[in-house]
Amino acid sequence: MAADAQGLPEEGLALWLTEQKVSPGVPWLGRHLVASVGGAAAGQLDFFLHPDGQAVKVFMLRVHPDFQRRGLAGVMMDALYAAYPTAWINHGWRTKEGAQWWNGYREPVPHRNVHNRPPAEWAAYFDAVDVASDKAHNAHQNSHYGLDGNRGAVYRYGERLETEAALHASAYRQVAPVHVDPGSQPLHGAARLALPPAVHAYVHDRTQDSRERATALLEHFGHGNLPRRAYWNTTRQAAFADAHHETLFERPPAGPPLTHVVFTLAPLQALAPSTAQALATSVEFQHPGDTAVDVTELAWREADRPHLTHQAGFAPNVAAAIAPVSAQQASASYQARYDEAGFLRATARNGARPFADRAAQIQAMAERLLGGRTERARTAPPPSAPPQTAPPHPPAPGQRPPGPGRRA
Structure with a gap:
């Protein structure tokens, strides 16, 4: 040595x-x-x-x-x-x-x-x-x-x-390159985020529902903002490694530690070969426009605490997009769904039916609520006359009265 x-x-x-x-x-x-x-x-x-x-x-x-x-x-x-x-x-x-x-x-x-x-x-x-x-x-x-x-x-x-x-x-044996097929398997790509303190605290709180935290993380990042300048790997660990390698060579920002997020995509069956640079275990999308994808899972962790990794799957998959180089190069379908910052437009949010996959669950919950209300009405004692009380003070100017779900 x-x-x-x-x-x-x-x-x-x-x-x-x-x-x-x-x-x-x-x-x-x-x-x-x-x-x-x-x-x-x-x-x-x-x-x-x-x-x-x-x-x-x-x-x-x-x-x-x-x-x-x-x-x-x-x-x-x-x-x-x-x-x-x-x-x-x-x-x-x-x-x-x-x-x-x-x-x-x-x-x-x-x-x-x-x-x-x-x-x-x-x-x-x-x-x-x-x-x-x-x-x-x-x-x-x-x-x-x-x-x-x-x-x-x-x-x-x-x-x-x-x-x-x-x-x-003449004894040298040339090796043929092997390239991954994006349509044959899931792909994993990473982003490094400096989250606001409140968002950081919520998405890393293990006592909260993991899918709700993943949804909040995706909302914060933007469905149309999946990283373009990144390789999409055949394993989640390789994607985390990409993010870690970049972090090692940069000075961390002030505030909460960086969050490394890995997006898992369903196989891209319709991807044109000319739009990707494929390596043995990863692929990079190089065309200037956007690429429509389905996100199947999210995994995330703090940069300095890789042993505490959070993970949540989506069922059904969440429609998203790898961002275009610029808003001018976005497709018509991308522009209709996402704004120039890559976030869902209001029309896209309203047009989607977020509870369509939970119809049976919601119906069962409604029946339980209705059944409970009927039972309480049948067994409740007859109502008595309301006590005489002074009328409530009117709300001060500019003050909203407490309503359902609102604290006084």
Whole structure:
């Protein structure tokens, strides 16, 4: 591990492995390994993972300036080796800073580094010619800056490998990209909300009905405001991870903590392929207009309390929409249902029949109420003459008298 000048705190250091959104043309899976200290992002290791989990290509390793030279980069790299204990590791080529860091790092398992083994062992995962080129680049960096670079472990260090690399280049097996089909399964997208204190207190109050709280949250957000600049994932946890990753790299606003909300959509059967950018486990809608969707569930939690997650389903589903880029690019059906801010118009609210699915329940309740009133009328004693009382004082000007449901 690199020299630890100041040391890292024993408490508050966390490592988190999550998905990285990559180009649809990249067939390997994108991953982040994020290190946080005291709830703030301190470092990040970006890499690609082969679909079979047996090969890793490191793309970027970076540490926040406040945490450099404290051993954090080594902690993240060690964690990568531990997360994929049987995979080949390809570190690629190094910048000046990367070469200087590598000079002090000690790999936990050097024989899994493709730079340290002959191409015949790993050429099915990596192009042998590309690996030879990266090794030559790193050897030049070491020579230029006077670094050892752990050269003793590197396979045939300092020798020309063009012939051997070309010999094994044909063994490389290209991977076909896999893209999610939005019409085949539910999708989950996240939004990060700084709620007003009263709304925040209500939606996180576990003593209140979860569906009513979910309805209030959706009303506050706006049915026509489902996030456009977001990926819709195949799992709810991946959507929460997207929101958490963004929060780590931003300063939290003053007031109540951010609320991470995940909207679950029914499969989008009518979505045109040209309107979405599909990855292996997520999809992003890219067309400028709106997209009509059905929300089946809501899940939400405070950013700093992920273990307390609230969830509520809707039956029937709630009609909603992924917001258009601008009000001018909204469809006629969107404009008829939502205003320019993405909230339901009064006509849409009145036209909907919110209690249509509860007809039987409401009828049974009415019968119980009517039956109880009849029974009370049958058994009640005959009414007596009302007592003589002084007439009530008239209400003061501008004061409404108490009525049903109103307190005096």
